[in-house]
Amino acid sequence: MFPMAMDMTTDSPEVDSPSSMDKAASWTRLPVELRQKILNFVGSPFSGRQYDGLASPKLAPFATVCREWQVFFETCTFRRLVLDPDSLARFDTIIRRRDSRLGYIRKLWLRIKLSTYNCPDCNYPEDVVTQNLNNGIFTDCILSLLGTLKLWVPARHGAQGLVLMLSVSSPSDTAHWFSRCEMKDNYPFHYAEDLGLSPGMVEFHQANTAHPFIQGVHRGDSMPWHNGHFKRLHGTPLRLVRRGKRGRFISQHRSLPAVPMVKGLVMRRQFRREIHVGSLSCLLARSFVALEWFCFERTLCLKPRHQLTFDQGTYVMCSHTLQRLSDETDALSSGFQSRLLPSLPKTLRQFSFTQWDIPRKERNPTHGNGGPGLSLHAQANLLRKMAKVSQRLEQLCPPWQMDAGAFLQSIIELGESPETVESSLKRIILRCSLSSSQTSSMEFGSLVLLAAKTALSLPQLEVFELWGTYLDEHDSSAYIFRYMHEDRRASMVWRSFENTMTCQARIIPMWSEVAQKHSHSSLTYNAVPFTETKADLYKSEGSCIYRHLLLKDLAFDPITQIILENEPYDWCSDDEKSQVLNQGNPLTPHYAHTLSLAGIGQDDDPALLQADIMTFETEVNAFLQHHYG
Template sequence: MSPVAMNVATDPMQVGRSSITKDASWAILPVEVRQMILNLVGLPISERRYNSPGSSKVARFAAVCREWQVFFETRTFRRLVLDPDSLNEFHAIVRRDDTRLGYIRKLWLRVQLSKYECPDCDEPEDEATQYCNNRIFTTCIQSLLETLKLWDPARHGTEGLALMLSASSPSDTEHWFNRCEIKDNYPFHYAEDLDLAPGIVDFHRTNIADPFNHHFFRDYPPPLDNGHVKRVQGTPLHLEPQKDERGRFISPYKNLPAVPIVKGLVMRRQFRRNIHVWTLSRLLGRSFVALEWFRFERTISQEPRKQLSFDQGMELSDEANAPLTDFQSHLLPSLPKTLRQLSFTQWEIPKFERWDGLEEVRFEISPYAQAYLPREMATLSQRLEQFCPPWQMDTAAFFRSIIELGESPTMLESSLKRVILRCALSSSDRSRRDFESLVILAAQAAMSLPQLEVMELWGTCLNEQDSRAYIFRYSYKDSRASIVWRSCRGKMVAQTRIIAKWSEVAQKHSHSTLAYNVIPFMETQEEIFESNGTFIYRHVLLKDLVFDPITQIILENEPTEWGLGEGSDSSQQDYVLTSNLVDLNSLDIDLLMHSFGPETDLESLQQELMDLNAEVDALVQQYYG
């Protein structure tokens, strides 16, 4: 790997020295012609293939003259990938000419941790390895921040850059796993790379070995305690104390520099290693002070103690044995005031990567987090413009919190414009009623969101005989409000009530009438089940708010359990919290009464009650005879 690995947006073309002669000086050519020549020398990224040779050689043309330097450095520095070996050189290059900071638009800090061999691949990290990895992480973070703090918006422009942050060991793909997307030669890092040919799906099919190798490494089945999974996920990284000139240890958090050049932060699901909540909260609060958007795709720990440490805080810090703080009390308050967009999703390790044995391994957030997430996410959403909260959150409780906040006289007006929420559904029989109840509750919440442009709800219920999927979308665009209903089986049961409630929202916020449309899914129930529900991703309007575009495609093409066929993270789709199910008995009485207005369709309501009574009678007959 070169000292500074660059994802150059251009490909070189051979330029002979005879192309610029004394008779035809470069300087006498019109500016337009010179730009055409330079653009031919540096072909745009969409016109190259990911296996094109020598794409980084175009950087050498920057030495021809000052004009060429500006042209090619703008493209060379536009996208950078930095690893531990390249950070010092990157710092030296920027120190020589800090104008280059103004060229960077996307920067990936790829922290490469220490390697490990067999049989350590089945064992948790020992203390020595944890310390070594934390030292590598600390050095990388401090070096990058020292370079980025040189940015001056007055000289470099105000656009800033998006930072992608990941940590993994080169050994992670050498033992049980063959995840090509975390290898050094993976070409698809950003949405613009999807234009590369061959495409990302073909690349994955070519670069993933026999799926059975995921479960049989060197002819041995993986350990029943999933030691290989724990090794890849490792221990959450934190900054290690450093020695000063006098040999005394000082806290690495005290002198974290502010780097307002970072406008966006991405932490991708593909990289299993987490950053400790304490360290992440300090980086957000003290360094990424001008952050505008944050895509946080976090992996849930298989070990309940580590997950509880994130949710609640159960360990000790290095600062005077003070308790390490949790997500609720410190990470959320540390989010910069400049933040306008947040996508926070928590992911399980896919089933095909682990060995559940006789008992399925569960990846769950703690009951403590389930209790506070709806209220905290509702409060946070009031100051955001775009928001995707965790899938494990109780969606009904989130809406009720929004309603309560809207009724509070001390709460500032919400700035939320675009929000998308996943609705967990319990069973095929109840899924439609549960989803429609959430849609009605969402309308009540939307009344206190005056800036709302798009609210989207989606959910799937997978059953081999009867799979269901739903999307509801409210949007306001070009002075027109509309709702769209999508499902496998036609119209809504509570159509009249839903239209009436959302018409109130449209009238209150936009003084417009409400357009209504029903668009059934074309996929069959068999196709829905075989895709593990991932088919719905392509139909969601705010998919870019839910997933990083690369993440979405990887999800849709991951192997199913045992590595057979194509599909998605079925464990993530199958994960349903009972606390997220809508029970009419748990809804506020006042809200229910308010839902039955003069425009209520009494016939459909009566039919719903009859259906409900029939279900109750059937259950009684089933269990009591």
């Protein structure tokens, strides 16, 4: 593998032969701009690459040519890393050998792989032994990575830092009931820049998604009525632990180092296994002390009492045992409201938190789903805390299960309080729930009016986006309202299935007042009907509206958005899928090469590498001969 080869050739002193010294002198005679073009030419096959399973071209061997090549190609190679439990120790060695490589890392995916399981265990929740084993794997991975990243020094490695994507899964999660291709190691779409890969997301999902009629059958058996298969996939929330003197696990790990290198944190919904909210809070408070943005996606719990545990922090009732959390004082304060929100670092400027229903094909429909109606997010305590957090953020997407009107009212009340610091909020996207097709228009219009009053208390506001859908087989409805203040000009857009604006006579004057306060300019406004039909809205389960949101990247991770848009059509024919999949515009790819340290120790083909180097040497010598004699 490249890192070992690179270190051997660059760390050890070498005696250059006269011929190699002449070649080096010839290379240095080239203008800097030309040398840069040559290096880009050598690396060009790796930008805008095509994926081919796990196989992808490797830039690492070119770093062994000379020191200048080393810096260039290490910058490309270390830019994106994928780390598995087996590769963390090797990663630490590579970084400690030359810690300047920390400055090259921009995106790092810690892909924690838990223990495997067999049938019939796939139909039942994890037992205590498995929980302890998985907690140990999770803790070891986290501590190893933090121990390496804490070596980062801004003055030496640059102040940009990295974005950390954190996922936890078992290799067995996709080997039993579930065949979700986005959870597998060979899934090529990890970041927005990967949407330009060819073949695209459409073809990959079509080729790797199981036929819907066999999705609910495993080894001839139908889904367990108790949904044990999903409980196994969802897993028991993972906790940071440390071993006691007798080998027992003890909660509340207190030796977490501060790692200011992590500037962004992404936890995607497609990886269902959760981190215990108390352990996640510890990471945010003690390690991710310089975090600037946080995209937190999760799937709602199957059982209401488990969702209650996440929301507020209570005792967990398991199907087999009554289990208390390890520390009672921690148990009563381990919820999202009381623990996670207060632990968000003061440096945080962007926060997105979304919760999703369990996809219908993953659960036994006779047993229901712990959906939004069972969430306690509408409680006044959460509303006040979310409103208070929003005052120090610049961008916010609050939980969709929260009462939008009550949240807006909480912001207004905070703005009227003399003790409140002036809000820094610039961009906010808020989803509202609509109760019926007959009343949805008036409900949405009332929220738009309340939003105008809220905007008056947000002096730095740039974009306010409010949206909602109501799904009905015969009469669905959807609305988007957007206010935008840019270049001292204010504009407003209303989108629905009609070309008229509800409550127009009241909405325009109120938002004109907002425009006057923000930019001292008049307000331009427009009503634009959706191009989709109500039938499209219902069939897509509301997801066809996502692409019309201006702040969609704040509401969804770009990869998650496309998966959500595609998910309702997993039950459709290939012809129906092709009409809806991947309708977003692919982004222009950058250097999309990802160095995976999971398979470390696999050497590149020396013959191919030698052939590439000889070809390049021939081209360089020809150029030197032509221009320099």
